[in-house]
Amino acid sequence: MQVESKVIKGLVGNHAVAYAVKQAKPQVLAVYPITPQTTMLEKLSEYVESGELKAKMIRVESEHSALAAVYGAALAGSRVFTATASQGLLYMTEMIYWAGGQRVPIVAAVATRAIASPWSILDDHHDFVSKRDAIWIQLMAENVQEAYDLTIQAFKISEDKRVLLPVMMGFDGFILTHTLEKVELLPDNVVDAFIPPRDFNLIDFSDPLGIGQVASPEDYIYYRYEAQRSMERSREVITEVERDYEDITGRKYGLIDCYMCDDAEYIIVSMGAWSGDARVAVQKEREKGIRAGLLKVRTFRPFPKDEVKQIVGKSRGVVVFDRSVSYGSGGVLANEVKSASYGLDVPIHSVIAGLGGKDVRPLHMEKVLDDLALNQLEDERWLL
């Protein structure tokens, strides 16, 4: 049933996510300031101080403690939220793995940002992708609306009994966090009905548990196997949650998003905000008679292997745009796409661009697609 009473507001990304968090009604928050996430923390603090959000905001002294605090609260049954970026995400890395390994429902927003040294406060995806092996579901938004929507979905996915995994919602620093867009907001009661009350708690005095105990090699690998299985199960749950969301909002989501892929010969693969630019580039190519299409990865973990392989398999050439590099190997997303496409006879090129906030425009993408169609694209190209 679609919601009738739509509220449309102009919001910057950080405030849209803060609004979604307020509607999800977490009981405990702990956030440490870092650009470009800080204005989200400030907005959340306002909500808490004004009583609009009845939650405890733990004003921690570091990101390590921010995630530690929400981890503790999550174990004891609270719905929780934290947010960070860049150095902050790296600083909480130890706890990121800890929370993933224990499989505790937590939602964290990451306002993606380049990593020092040298200093940069501008966008790229190195922070986000560096957490790909930490047993977290990782979603990435394309625009402010999606950041709002995915945040609400994240709570439901994370707490689903078939999943029980922390969820990271990535959205591009400044490009989305600080850009004002029109956002369609759900009424509070609709969000209430969409996210069922949390039913996860490991601290019970009548049944005391040891949480995070030493595991023997046999037990350790078993728990990791279970984690992998739960990641696999989450594909179905994510799809289901997004279908339910579509029923309410009419907005279609999924592990991937395809734009003009059906008859596409040349595919551009991307993740995050510049997927919007990629759409423009695809249109331009079409106007020129080049059958281009966009494959947007929305779920980085679990990686939509089958979906990607299927789209890649129907094409003649693929170029993956990466805002992050595994140095000494290649573009991070490109490597994922190549691995998913194993066995296919389709050339997969990698373009590294936008690092440290370097501007990338539809025109740049168009040029790359032209070269791809002309068979003039190198295996790896850096847009310097």
Added chain:
Amino acid sequence: MMLMRGNAACPGCPIPREIDALLEVTGQKTVLVVPASCTSVIMGDTNGMPSSVPVVHSAFAAAPAIASGIKAALNSKKEDATVVVWAGDGGTGDIGLASLSGAAERNEDIMYLCYDNEAYMNTGVQRSGLTPYGAWTTTTPEGKRERKKPIPQIVAEHGVPYVATASIAYIFDYQAKVKKAKEIQGFRYIHLLSPCPPGWRFDSSLTIRIAKLAVETGIWPLYEIEKGKFRLTSLSKTLIDKSKRKPVLEYLKLQGRFSKMTSEEVKKLQNEVDEFWEEIQKID
């Protein structure tokens, strides 16, 4: 028996009894938060733990923050319970100091117990900031040259409602302090000297004797600071008069870790202890 027998602690290790004595006072409605340390191992594995209350293991530097989160969640459920960080000296005074300080500054409603065995024991006796002057460790093979970091004082400077020192040899004094701390709201800190037979190099039968000598020689004064007011407790009340204190050497000579100390160094340590007591005399 709140901390059950048949755990992984070394023979003579006081930790199981220290936790047991704590839980005897705080009761079933206690959560223990345990950062990386010997206690992580003592707590068993995924097949069973000796604790009869919930135990939340923590990354080395994260325990006070995890405890803060647990307390916030329990509060939101209106569940009344004592959340206790049980941490070693390394987790407390070195890697976890920022987290400890943050929780103390926020006056989180948690109890913090540092069991101080004066080195990183779990990893095989490396020096910590709380290893005392002169002590051998595997990373100070000739004895530590620096003094012990004064953590109880550092915590007290945060203005928290309760700070105390304790010793397993004075078990009723220790339990009285836990009891007092349990009743107080806000951040409560108890620092427990915890002799370690393999790390301090003494025979496992001497644990209590050594803990007692630490107090009798004045090297480990028992006190509490309640709402800023300092007070000596138990035997330490009688030790202001220097003649009542045993020579520090009696404490040192039972432990292999001090065997390389020269008589000069022992004298230096004795002087420091005496000066400390003179300071105490001024405030007490």
Added chain:
Amino acid sequence: MVNVQEGIPIARPKIGSSGFTGSWRITKPVIHYDACTKCRLCYFYCVENSIDLQQDLYPKIDYDFCKGCGVCADVCPTKAIEMVREVK
């Protein structure tokens, strides 16, 4: 009971979480009850929590778990506990 999803690492309380630690013992504490004054110091100070008080308030050592550290013998004021080498 907490409903814990399969695959989430947790543990429950257990006596002997590290097995029958009595097997670690090299020397065994033996209480000579005729010398025992029921002062209970051994009970209070047993660091392994392996001494029980019987109904008559005499201490009793649980040899399944006693690690033989000797603390009880050292704290006993009447020297009623003797450490005896165990032949194994």
